[in-house]
Amino acid sequence: MLEDKRPEVRQYSAKSLGKIGSEDAISHLKQLLNDEKPYVRKAATAAIKRIKEEIREETTKEDGWDFEGIAKEDGWNYFVKGKESFSKYGDDLSPEHVKEIETSFRKAIELKPRLWAPHYYLGALFYLTERYSEAKIEFEKALEKNIEPKYEQPIGYFLGEIKRIESGCSFPKHLEEIMKMTSNSLLLNHALIEWFENTLRGIIQGILNNEYGEEWWWEGVPSDVRKKYGERVQETRLKDERKLPELYFIDFYDYGKIIEAKPNKRAFSSYMTNPKEWKKRLDDLEPIRNAIMHCRSQYLAEETISRLKESCVELQKLVEIVNKKSKQFLS
Numbered sequence: 001m002l003e004d005k006r007p008e009v010r011q012y013s014a015k016s017l018g019k020i021g022s023e024d025a026i027s028h029l030k031q032l033l034n035d036e037k038p039y040v041r042k043a044a045t046a047a048i049k050r051i052k053e054e055i056r057e058e059t060t061k062e063d064g065w066d067f068e069g070i071a072k073e074d075g076w077n078y079f080v081k082g083k084e085s086f087s088k089y090g091d092d093l094s095p096e097h098v099k100e101i102e103t104s105f106r107k108a109i110e111l112k113p114r115l116w117a118p119h120y121y122l123g124a125l126f127y128l129t130e131r132y133s134e135a136k137i138e139f140e141k142a143l144e145k146n147i148e149p150k151y152e153q154p155i156g157y158f159l160g161e162i163k164r165i166e167s168g169c170s171f172p173k174h175l176e177e178i179m180k181m182t183s184n185s186l187l188l189n190h191a192l193i194e195w196f197e198n199t200l201r202g203i204i205q206g207i208l209n210n211e212y213g214e215e216w217w218w219e220g221v222p223s224d225v226r227k228k229y230g231e232r233v234q235e236t237r238l239k240d241e242r243k244l245p246e247l248y249f250i251d252f253y254d255y256g257k258i259i260e261a262k263p264n265k266r267a268f269s270s271y272m273t274n275p276k277e278w279k280k281r282l283d284d285l286e287p288i289r290n291a292i293m294h295c296r297s298q299y300l301a302e303e304t305i306s307r308l309k310e311s312c313v314e315l316q317k318l319v320e321i322v323n324k325k326s327k328q329f330l331s
Helices: 007-020 025-034 038-063 075-088 095-111 117-128 132-144 149-167 175-179 185-220 223-235 252-260 262-269 275-293 302-329
Strands: none
Touching: 007 025, 007 038, 025 038, 038 149, 038 185, 038 223, 075 095, 075 117, 095 117, 117 132, 117 149, 132 149, 149 185, 175 185, 175 302, 185 252, 185 262, 185 275, 185 302, 223 252, 252 262, 252 275, 262 275, 275 302
8 A cells, every 4th residue: 555556545554554553664664755745755754753652662661761760870861961961062072072972872872772862972973073984883873773763864964974075075064165175266166156055955954953853844845845856856867866855956046935934934033133134145146056057157257256255154154153053953
């Protein structure tokens, strides 16, 4: 029934498996996560979450956890301590702070090997401190356990970035590094646009995820934009592209639509002084972006390129605000 041609049948099957399915059903449900119909994908995601939550509850009972009276040497206690330290020192990951955080998570894993969360946060810690091989190991260990579905996509992103970094094809994260990449103005223009758009995607998804959790795509993205993603991900002929996050398949002007959407006003206002100004900035930047990406930047005036650079500077400021307030969206 999961392969039925009728989407409503696939949706019903996913919901049914979520109610009565076992751990074995998860692998079958994952086939629907790329279904062409958004409501089928949503039903599959909810079903997987429900099954994993039931598994975790059963595991907790078997282990005899007592959340109201956690023993001092309990693994969960060490995990909470590590997470609190991570949040506290997120802006100052000195060697001493990193060691303190790592020690807590390691102890949590030692006492409660079934916990996935310490592996996830260790992976994040190592990624932020550029210990990429160790980060990869921890992220993969987290995926092997009963991890919550909403964390699977962030891990996929981190693993993709690590792969690019290890291959030598990674892209700088900070604007200052982009400006030093090349003295060729045409190549620099392309680099600025790529940095701007990828950085903006990350910020938008992070803010929406903070606001709506795992339902960020359904709650924070207008339906016409979601429909566009569904059509394009099905049409792409490159297998590598099919694994990319949803925002990689929408148009540049759609970012402004997401920011300006009424349901998202509170979310973006927490980070942007004036979200409407950002919508206006993106509208102004779109024709410049299109000219550069379609190899016409040699005909752009210096004043036009200066507007691009100004927007990049403003985006870097936004990155710093978002990172400071959200601790890299890892909490």
